[in-house]
Amino acid sequence: MPEQASNYIIALCGKGGVGKTSIGAAIVKLLLTDPENRVLAIDADPAVGLATALGVSVAKTVDDIRNDLIKRIKAGEAKDKAEVLASLDYEMFAAIAERRNLAFLAIGRPENEGCYCQVNHMLKDILVSMADNFDYVVIDGEAGIEQVNRRVMKTVTHLLLVSDASRKGLDVAKTILDVADRAVCYRQAGLVINRLYGDDEYKGLDIPAPLRCLGWIPEDRTVRLTDMAGNSLLDATDGPAMAAVRQCLAEMGIGFGQSNEIGRCLSAF
Numbered sequence: 001m002p003e004q005a006s007n008y009i010i011a012l013c014g015k016g017g018v019g020k021t022s023i024g025a026a027i028v029k030l031l032l033t034d035p036e037n038r039v040l041a042i043d044a045d046p047a048v049g050l051a052t053a054l055g056v057s058v059a060k061t062v063d064d065i066r067n068d069l070i071k072r073i074k075a076g077e078a079k080d081k082a083e084v085l086a087s088l089d090y091e092m093f094a095a096i097a098e099r100r101n102l103a104f105l106a107i108g109r110p111e112n113e114g115c116y117c118q119v120n121h122m123l124k125d126i127l128v129s130m131a132d133n134f135d136y137v138v139i140d141g142e143a144g145i146e147q148v149n150r151r152v153m154k155t156v157t158h159l160l161l162v163s164d165a166s167r168k169g170l171d172v173a174k175t176i177l178d179v180a181d182r183a184v185c186y187r188q189a190g191l192v193i194n195r196l197y198g199d200d201e202y203k204g205l206d207i208p209a210p211l212r213c214l215g216w217i218p219e220d221r222t223v224r225l226t227d228m229a230g231n232s233l234l235d236a237t238d239g240p241a242m243a244a245v246r247q248c249l250a251e252m253g254i255g256f257g258q259s260n261e262i263g264r265c266l267s268a269f
């Protein structure tokens with residue numbers, strides 16, 4: 001279970017459009033400020049938005065590797081299990097895109113359920129052992145934790161639930177936490193509210209129990225404009241969202257070598 005993991009496996013989940021990819025990219029950027037950190041970013045959303053946010057290009061997804069193997073199995077070419085495993089291992093490492101001390105892997109489309117379970121298991125085993133090579137793994141989830149569990153990793157150390165100020169967003173976050181609690185698949189979970197215009201808005205929110213709120217991220221023009229231009233947040237000037245993401249992570253005990261003080265959002269705008 002997660003207690004055994006010596007690295008951080010952070011998964012971002014929440015309703016579509018609330019800011020998972022943007023906050024995921026911000027987390028990666030913060031982690032990369034320490035050149036010693038080995039960081040693996042995994043895009044588990046078929047839309048592959050994290051690649052753009054991080055300025056990496058995807059040549060092959062895990063789904064491409066899976067489909068190639070299935071074709072080979074169907075053609076009777078892949079028979080020996082050890083050989084298949086070795087070639088999968090090689091292909092998965094080859095599919096990693098690199099940008100300085102960042103490694104990036106895209107999962108691709110969801111697989112057809114029910115068939116080729118053995119291939120899926122092998123791929124997941126490789127992902128788990130791959131994660132061991134990194135200090136931090138940041139997973140941009142599709143929506144719920146089920147997808148992350150099924151397609152990427154059974155357990156994560158930190159589940160970061162993201163919501164905007166909407167009732168729907170908060171309810172989705174609560175449902176995801178319920179599911180995660182039933183599956184006991186995380187060590188710590190926290191909620192982050194994105195795109196607020198001030199502390200008054202934050203104080204007025206009715207956050208469903210037992211969600212633990214880590215803080216809030218301000219509406220940040222830099223994030224929006226960078227996304228509009230299809231640029232990477234890694235290359236953008238830091239706006240107020242970055243400092244707020246840093247503080248939310250500090251609430252979960254994830255620091256970045258600088259002051260780790262507990263606090264809410266910096267009202268930096």
Ligand SMILES: Nc1ncnc2c1ncn2[C@@H]1O[C@H](COP(=O)(O)OP(=O)(O)O)[C@@H](O)[C@H]1O
Pocket residue numbers: 014015016017018019020021022023049194195217218219220221223224225227228241
């Ligand atoms: N703090 C923020 N300030 C301004 N715009 C934001 C912020 N966070 C996200 N956005 C914008 O909201 C939209 C959805 O964000 P995104 O990260 O793609 O959400 P998700 O991955 O949850 O679908 C994008 O256009 C993004 O630029």
Ligand SMILES: [Mg+2]
Pocket residue numbers: 020021022045049050140
């Ligand atoms: Mg996204």
